[in-house]
Amino acid sequence: MSQTDLLAELSWRGLIHQCTDQTGLSELLASGPQTVYIGFDPTASSLHVGSMMQLMMLRRFQKAGHRPIALVGGATGMIGDPSGKSEERNLLSAEQLQKNVDGVAQQMRQFLEFDGDQAAVLLNNYEWMQSYSYLDFLRDVGKSFPVGGMLGKESVRARLDSETGLSYTEFSYMLLQAFDFVQLCRSHGCRIQAGGSDQWGNITAGIDLARRMLGEQVFGVTAPLLTTSDGRKMGKTESGAIWLDPKRTSPYQFYQYWRNVEDADVMRCIAYLTEIEKEEYESLSEATESDPGRRTAQNRLAQWMTEFVHGSEGISAAVRASKILFGGEIGSQTDESLGEIFADVPSSEVERQLLNDDGYWVVEALQAAGLVASGGEARRAIKEGGIYLNNERVVDQQYRLGEKDLASETVMIFRKGKRNYALLRFSV
RNA sequence: GGGGGUUUGCCCGAGUGGUUAAAGGGGGCGGACUGUAAAUCCGCUGGCUACGCCUACACAGGUUCAAAUCCUGUAGCCCCCA
CATH class of the missing domain: 3.40.50.620 (HUPs)
Incomplete structure (x- = not known):
């Protein structure tokens, strides 16, 4: 140049x-x-x-x-x-x-x-x-x-x-x-x-x-x-700054931050922070203009940034986690892969033997996972259709969990609403 | 120091003896819609393996078959007089 x-x-x-x-x-x-x-x-x-x-x-x-x-x-x-x-x-x-x-x-x-x-x-x-x-x-x-x-x-x-x-x-x-x-x-x-x-x-x-x-x-x-269109500094969330160190801000969180940038700010981020060339910049700008719903520019920004800062492993982990965390099928996984995908999700442990015999009552499991504050809240949430086990909606308040409900060797994944995940680990 | 008023659920705010776990709003949480958005719409919003029981309307005590609602005392806040 x-x-x-x-x-x-x-x-x-x-x-x-x-x-x-x-x-x-x-x-x-x-x-x-x-x-x-x-x-x-x-x-x-x-x-x-x-x-x-x-x-x-x-x-x-x-x-x-x-x-x-x-x-x-x-x-x-x-x-x-x-x-x-x-x-x-x-x-x-x-x-x-x-x-x-x-x-x-x-x-x-x-x-x-x-x-x-x-x-x-x-x-x-x-x-x-x-x-x-x-x-x-x-x-x-x-x-x-x-x-x-x-x-x-x-x-x-x-x-x-x-x-x-x-x-x-x-x-x-x-x-x-x-x-x-x-x-x-x-x-x-x-x-x-x-x-x-x-x-x-x-x-x-x-x-x-x-x-x-x-x-x-x-x-x-x-x-x-680098500020947002309404004048606030970018790179900050309610929970703090977006760091480049993966130990402070996981590649997933990093990726998500850029994916969620407002339409009004995305092109500026691309211009300021990336090395995306002018021709592509213009086509992204055009795409945002004509079809904002697709979030083409945001996706490109997130992909570029994550790959640049966290490498190809970082971006693939982030994309994989995003797919599952946003309602994708979980299928059968290993503890290790779940640990990676749900790295940012709170987890708790309970005894494995709870799964034996009649099984473990969902309402109790939800409390143990910390997703609800009381049994009443758990029942209500299920009634409202807001509880998911391994990304499948739970409909029965009386449901008992068994070995078959494990997503991996020892883990079950609970979700309340769209985004609130919690892992429950059934240790020995 | 004296007189009057006020205190309700996460917040605001109705309720002045029984059908009040307490109107209405906000917030929060779910659901639908959607762009992992905004707006909108709908539902839920004390606890308990629960058609019942328990705890709740500042706190403590009293009247009553029955109290958030009446009485007494204590505390916080507000106003008036000195």
């Missing part, structure tokens, strides 16, 4: 929100391979959907022949970026921070190429900040930082006007991030910083600082934030 294609691509994808000097940047990119950096906050040991967008941005630069630097904020993470936050952050402990940095660094390997001519570089700003003394920092960096400019930044003003205010520590955050840019410019010849639009203030601070300290002209470009 040539340099001009890169900006054209970012632009049709809507990934350029603000840019400090569009023509300057495009000339710079055209003049040869450049180094570009994006900072990542190590607030957790896994990346989530929001940071994925930034990683894809770096990936796009790398594919176009530039060198990406993923900067993990080991030092800045100790302070906490106040941008876009309404409250003072809790400070993370040093050990927690280190764990997070390690976890995040690990995940980046699947997004960026760390070998070859334009090998990606992974840095931690703790490396150069840890031994920087306060006095030296004030003399070298603070000196070139006019407070008036800082006060003018939107991110600072918003917090100063709020009731919680802004601590000196958080106020200083900007200096640290600005200095990162200077440092990377010096050590790696990095002249471009990208980031989310909430980073605009920090990025421009870095550009000003580079001009003052190094006399260098550097550039900044921001991408829009």
Whole structure:
């Protein structure tokens, strides 16, 4: 991909929100391979959907022949970026921070190429900040930082006007991030910083600082934030963030999240997060327009994302689980395959001998499985036709469960309504 | 300190001696429809192997054949006077 294609691509994808000097940047990119950096906050040991967008941005630069630097904020993470936050952050402990940095660094390997001519570089700003003394920092960096400019930044003003205010520590955050840019410019010849639009203030601070300290002209470009059509941040559910780590968000949940994206948001997700090409993008957009019921774009998005993040095994597991969880036939399964498919479903154990003799009363089983709070509720649910055993409706309130009702060696699958599953394990 | 009012199920809110497990609404849960959507429609919404029994209308006690409903005391909330 040539340099001009890169900006054209970012632009049709809507990934350029603000840019400090569009023509300057495009000339710079055209003049040869450049180094570009994006900072990542190590607030957790896994990346989530929001940071994925930034990683894809770096990936796009790398594919176009530039060198990406993923900067993990080991030092800045100790302070906490106040941008876009309404409250003072809790400070993370040093050990927690280190764990997070390690976890995040690990995940980046699947997004960026760390070998070859334009090998990606992974840095931690703790490396150069840890031994920087306060006095030296004030003399070298603070000196070139006019407070008036800082006060003018939107991110600072918003917090100063709020009731919680802004601590000196958080106020200083900007200096640290600005200095990162200077440092990377010096050590790696990095002249471009990208980031989310909430980073605009920090990025421009870095550009000003580079001009003052190094006399260098550097550039900044921001991408829009990934929000829903009604303005909420994407990548969050009631139960928390969507993580890239399969231990935190299973491939199934991940897949389902994207499948369920609103029509109004789906095309933006595809543009921002995937590498689906323009022609396909347009045909998906057309499909959403003309036949929204088929959810063609959502399916494609879910499939692309899950495969990219969790590999071919992840996507096939997610699709298999989706088919069964949405009412498909269960048939005869093994404990192992059920365990995989129903990984996110609560399960309980009861004694196997309950199945002997007259069998185990469904109403009791439903209570044991935790699907209903009382026997009365269980009876009612059955009467209403809302209870399913291994995806087949239970009609008889007096039904007794026996060995024949097992879906696998030891497990029965109960469902209340469309989506509430619970496993009951009959152990020995 | 004195006087008046109020307290109902997850929430709001009717009910002022018996057919009241308590109208109506909201929420929740099921079902139908659908796009694993929205809207809509229908049903359910104290417990108990249950045509019966038990527990419930702030709490404790009393009157009565019978109380969420009447009386007394206690507590919470609200208003008026000082």
